[in-house]
Amino acid sequence: MFNRKTKEYPIGQQPLGSVAFMPGGVFDMAVASVFIGILGLALPLALLRVFDHVIIPERDDGVLIWLILGIGSALMLEVLLRVGRSYVGGWMGARFEHMASCNALDRLLHANITDFEKLGAGAYMERLNALGALRKFYAGPAANAIFDFPFVVFYLGVIAYLAGLLVLVPVVLIVLFVAATWIRGRLEKALEGRMLADDRRLGFIIEVLGGIHTVKGFGMEEQMQRRYERLRETSAEADYRLARDKESVQSLGAFFSLLVVFGVAGFGAFPVIDGTLTVGGLLASIVLAGRAVQPLETAAGLWTRFQAARLARDRLSVIFDIAVEKPTGLLELPTIEGALDFKDLSFSYGKGKDGEDLPPVFQNVTLRIDPGQTVGVVGPSASGKTTLLYLMMGVLTPNHGTARVDGYDLRECDPTNIRHQVAYLPQEAVMFHGTVLENLTMFRDDLANDAMDIGKLLGLDNVVAGLPQGYDTTIGEGAEDKIPRGTRQRIAIARALVDKPRVLLFDEANSFIDGAGDALLKDLLMRLKGRVTLILVTQRPSMLRLADRVFEIRGDTLFEHDLQAGQAGTPAEQAAPAPEAT
Missing domain, CATH: 1.20.1560.10 (ABC transporter type 1, transmembrane domain)
Structure with missing residues (x-):
C-alpha cells in the first residue's frame, strides 16, 4: 500500500x-x-x-x-x-x-x-x-x-x-x-x-x-x-x-x-x-x-x-500523478487547545478550465482566534466561506502566508491527525453504506455508546426509534433517501463530535434541520461554547447570536462586525483579538 x-x-x-x-x-x-x-x-x-x-x-x-x-x-x-x-x-x-x-x-x-x-x-x-x-x-x-x-x-x-x-x-x-x-x-x-x-x-x-x-x-x-x-x-x-x-x-x-x-x-x-x-x-x-x-x-x-x-x-x-497532501514533517499534533491563526494569508484556486488565472479568494488576511471562542462567518454565496474553513483544517494550502493551529503550521502536520481534532460539518451530509450506528461511529464499534449519547442530545434517539430497525437500519447506496435530509445532518453532526474535536467548523450544517432539531442543536452548541473553538458559517441570526465575534467576507478579505454597534467594522487584520476564553 x-x-x-x-x-x-x-x-x-x-x-x-x-x-x-x-x-x-x-x-x-x-x-x-x-x-x-x-x-x-x-x-x-x-x-x-x-x-x-x-x-x-x-x-x-x-x-x-x-x-x-x-x-x-x-x-x-x-x-x-x-x-x-x-x-x-x-x-x-x-x-x-x-x-x-x-x-x-x-x-x-x-x-x-x-x-x-x-x-x-x-x-x-x-x-x-x-x-x-x-x-x-x-x-x-x-x-x-x-x-x-x-x-x-x-x-x-x-x-x-x-x-x-x-x-x-x-x-x-x-x-x-x-x-x-x-x-x-x-x-x-x-x-x-x-x-x-x-x-x-x-x-x-x-x-x-x-x-x-x-x-x-x-x-x-x-x-x-x-x-x-x-x-x-x-x-x-x-x-x-x-x-x-x-x-x-x-x-x-x-x-x-x-x-x-x-x-x-x-x-x-x-x-x-x-x-x-x-x-x-x-x-x-x-x-x-x-x-x-x-x-x-x-x-x-x-x-x-x-x-x-x-x-x-x-x-x-x-x-x-495527482499531488497528495504532502506535509514536509508529518508532525503528529499533541492534543490542541484550539487556537487558529492566519498571517498574511493569500489563496487562489490557480487556473480555470481554459487556463486563465483565477482571481484570489483571499489576499493578505491576518486573523487570530483564541481557544474556546465562538466565531460567526457570513458572506454572500460563493464568497469563499467554505474555502475559509478548508484553509483552517489544512485541506487547502495557502499560496502565501501561513495557517496555524496552536502555533503549528498546518502544512507541516499529518492531515489525518489534524482532522481528528479539527472537525468539519458540511452543508450536505454524506452517508455511507451501512447502518445508522455505523455511520455515527464511522465503523468504529468501540465508539457506539459515545455516539448514541451525542445523538440523544440532538434528538436522534426519538427519530431513529421510528426507523424499521432503529440504529441497525441500513442506509447508503440509495437507501439513504429513506432518511430525511435533516436526520442525515443530525447524524453527520453527531459523527463529527464522537472524536471530541477541539475545533468545530460548522458550514451551514443545519440547513435542513427542523425547528425542534435546530433548538436541540443550539443547546448542544451552547454546551460546547467556551470548551471548543466554534467557527459558525451560517445566515441564521439565532445561530449568530452564539458568536463572540462575527466576520463578514467582502471581496478578498474579512471584516469584523462591531457586535455592540451592530455593523461591520475594520478588516480582520486590523481588529484587536478578543480576550482568551477561560
Whole structure:
C-alpha cells in the first residue's frame, strides 16, 4: 500500500509495473515456456523420423508405436504446462489488478483536493476501469506471447538446419506480416476516441442518476434520454471503428499464418522433387513454420492490446500523478487547545478550465482566534466561506502566508491527525453504506455508546426509534433517501463530535434541520461554547447570536462586525483579538 509518511510505494507494490512486479510468477512462466518450446519439437522430429526411417525405408511397426506413444505423452505434457502457465498468468493478473486498484484508490483518498476536483467522478471511474486492459496485457496472452517470441528464432533455426534455404520463405513472409501489422494496426486515434466518449458518457450517467429527483421534478426525462442517446451514438461509432480496425489486424494475422504454412509446403515441394529434401524434412519444416508463426499471430492481437494498454497506462497514471497532501514533517499534533491563526494569508484556486488565472479568494488576511471562542462567518454565496474553513483544517494550502493551529503550521502536520481534532460539518451530509450506528461511529464499534449519547442530545434517539430497525437500519447506496435530509445532518453532526474535536467548523450544517432539531442543536452548541473553538458559517441570526465575534467576507478579505454597534467594522487584520476564553 501507499506509504503516506514516505509518499512512496514499497518495492514490489509499484502502482503501474509490468510483469516484473512479481518475479516469482515470472520465473514460473518462463520455465514453463522453455519446456513448452522444447516439447514443440516433438511432433516435427517424430514426423521426420516416421517418414524418413520408419514408414518408407524400414516399415517398423514397433518403432512407430513407440513414436506415437512418445508424441502423445509430449503433447499431453505440453497441454498441462500451458494450463499451468495460464493459471500462473491469471493469478499474476488478479494480484496486479488488486494491488494497483488499491494503490490507486489510496492515492485518490489522499489527493490534494484542488487537483482532485479537476476531473469528475465518471473520469476517475473510467481510469480505474483501465486496470482491466493493463491486466489483460501484462498477464494474459500477451505475456505468453512475450515468452514464446524467442522460440520463433529457434524454430526458424531448426528449419534452416533441416531444409536449408527453404527457411527464407517463412522469414520473408514473417517480415511482411510484421510490417503490415505495424502499418495497419495504428489504433491510437480510435482508442483515444472511444475512451473520450466513455469519459463523457459515464460522467453524464453519474450526473443524471445523482440528480434523479431534480430530473423528475422538472420533467426532464426526455431531454436527458436524448442527450444520452447522442453520447451513446458517439461511443457506438468509436466502438465500431475500433472493432473494425482490430478485426482487420487479426484477420491479417490469420491470413499470414496460413500463407506461411502454404508457402513452406509449396516451395518445399521443389527440393523434395529434386531429392535435396526428404518428405519427412518437408513435413517437419511445415509444422515448425506453423509453430514459429503462432506467437506472431498472437502478436497481431497483442499489438492492438499493446496500444490499448499504453493508453490505459497513460490514463491511469493521471491518478498517480495527482499531488497528495504532502506535509514536509508529518508532525503528529499533541492534543490542541484550539487556537487558529492566519498571517498574511493569500489563496487562489490557480487556473480555470481554459487556463486563465483565477482571481484570489483571499489576499493578505491576518486573523487570530483564541481557544474556546465562538466565531460567526457570513458572506454572500460563493464568497469563499467554505474555502475559509478548508484553509483552517489544512485541506487547502495557502499560496502565501501561513495557517496555524496552536502555533503549528498546518502544512507541516499529518492531515489525518489534524482532522481528528479539527472537525468539519458540511452543508450536505454524506452517508455511507451501512447502518445508522455505523455511520455515527464511522465503523468504529468501540465508539457506539459515545455516539448514541451525542445523538440523544440532538434528538436522534426519538427519530431513529421510528426507523424499521432503529440504529441497525441500513442506509447508503440509495437507501439513504429513506432518511430525511435533516436526520442525515443530525447524524453527520453527531459523527463529527464522537472524536471530541477541539475545533468545530460548522458550514451551514443545519440547513435542513427542523425547528425542534435546530433548538436541540443550539443547546448542544451552547454546551460546547467556551470548551471548543466554534467557527459558525451560517445566515441564521439565532445561530449568530452564539458568536463572540462575527466576520463578514467582502471581496478578498474579512471584516469584523462591531457586535455592540451592530455593523461591520475594520478588516480582520486590523481588529484587536478578543480576550482568551477561560
